[in-house]
Amino acid sequence: MELFANWHYPTAITVGDSCISQIGEKCLNLAMSHVLVVTDPALAELPLVSQVLAQCKEAGLVTGLFCDIQANPTGENVRNGIEVFNSGEFDGVIALGGGSSLDTGKAIALMAKQSISLWQVEDVGDNWKRIDVDNMVPVVAVPTTAGTGSEVGRAAVITDTDGEYHVKRIIFHPAMLPATVLLDPRLTLDLPPHITAATGLDALSHNLEAFCAPLYHPMAEGIALEAIRLIKNFLPVAFEDGKNIEARTQMLVASSMGATSFQRGLGGMHALAHSLGALYNKHHGLLNAILMPYVLKRNRDEIEERITRLARYLELDHPGFDSFFEWVLLFRARLDIPFSLAEIGITLEDVQLVGEMSVRDAAASSNPVSLTAADYAELFTDAVEGRL
Template structure:
């Protein structure tokens, strides 16, 4: 199966579409791209083959691979300097969420004079940017989770404050995305599981966010259906190309849908990721049932609609929560945050303040206070769901 989609951007979908990367560069008039990825991928056969194919296609490529798991402002600054020093004219953002986020941010910052933090997703900060100086972006995800390839923002850690900031501009959206399931075949089962739960969190929170956006709602519902059908198969049988393709698609759908908004799952996750270096998909999976049960009175009708669409046996709010709990159990994921974070390193006061200030908080179905964040953190540490 091979397809070309044009929503929300141009997307080339199917097995071995990575071989069309040089064509993508030429389509966007990119002659000397900077390929941005992490150090592990940079040494892999995947990237070595990609660079060889680009060279064969007449594309001279530079490589920046100092991206860390929770990408930092330093990654972006160094990458933008490298981009300009080598006279690059476009970015290939390659890898998981970190590689994609840093790649997009480098393409953005390569032509800006203000610090990256001036473009945090607050009010109309994005209008401060020089839009004409943003380099064209091609995104190639190698995990099925963040959906950053269809997003208009990057999540970057400010090392000075310890806060993950969301940097936004409409032109962060890549011009061409390549969804090739072959690139995800070597993903370990645990990473496949965690990134899959990240995709579920995106679709779920987007659907539950308040506001009128039927297009986002429809995309989120179908994204969750694909995850329900294919995530366990992708984890248990990683060589299944169909499962890998559907999970890549569901991840892109989640990011497309959350233009509508996210919520407390992400508000609670971002500070934990920044201060405790916990994988974002894993923390989203842990927080999911606690946030669901906290929000119950505001989302119960929507959750039942999800149950109907997924054709769950128990089409009730509790039935959906049990489905989430059962899915996590089958994926061998922890129920309590205390299973992955030592309580001695758990600064609940600081985390609660950071969670409330997170941009995702505004999309939560219920208005939140700092005490609400504290309570949800406490429940996630003890393992007790809200009743």
């Protein structure tokens, strides 16, 4: 392992019950005067968004709302948001919601004042250097799910629908990180159990792939280790008792830890999940949850020693790869996660395309085992057929 790296760590984070009440103050501290709230259509209908808008107005801010966002946000969603942002002469963004809202809000703030197109800053090579940093606008991020951790991420996953096939592209800039984050567990209390499970296992997949990635980042490795313990202890509680403030708080924190730790890298779960999300518009966290054991098994030879250390930290009986693998299967079952992709309506019709898309995905580069397009196609086949 080469002991050389560039490390970037999260931003200002406020954690606590009802800390959303500080939203106006946080915006003013960033010199915002006209703020665009970016959220999804369902959330826009709930009292929370009205509450946030009212608190901002009370603080003296001019406010606007943009909610034309799909579950897997598209380039068109971002472009429409940029048009709203510029027509309203806004100078800041509140990204409020799950990963789709957070990613869209960050992408709007990144690109609204740029002279280049969104796809020109896809996370390839040094594309990020094309951004005029002085023309970026600040973001206050408020997650309402505990999964993606996008509130502390330097990237946004946006679906390119302009070509023959839909493709998820990662838009990246080091300064894309939101300036302020509010982690308020009260905003997650009404999440239904199936969303709690899918988003929570998304957080697990981030931390687990980061822990297993082959890159040098001991700090991220340590963060991932503790986050997995938090998820093991608190996700079942949040799933079974959605009003439990402690469990909801710990899951929000574990989610942010996941997006912090995956600076170390992701892997095959995300390479496949990005491809399947683009093709079939399925929930990203649910895809990762289903794919998890299939990718773990494929990577076993390279991660067995590392997984044994993780199993010890989790205090599993007879710590080793087998005990951890069994825990993953039982954990998924306890959270009512489907065993196979076929159970959520995905077939083998696009098997070759899935393999080709996955091997080109940015997450594939840090999988512990180097996989070919054929390997990804085989993994996908196993996950569709439920073959472990």
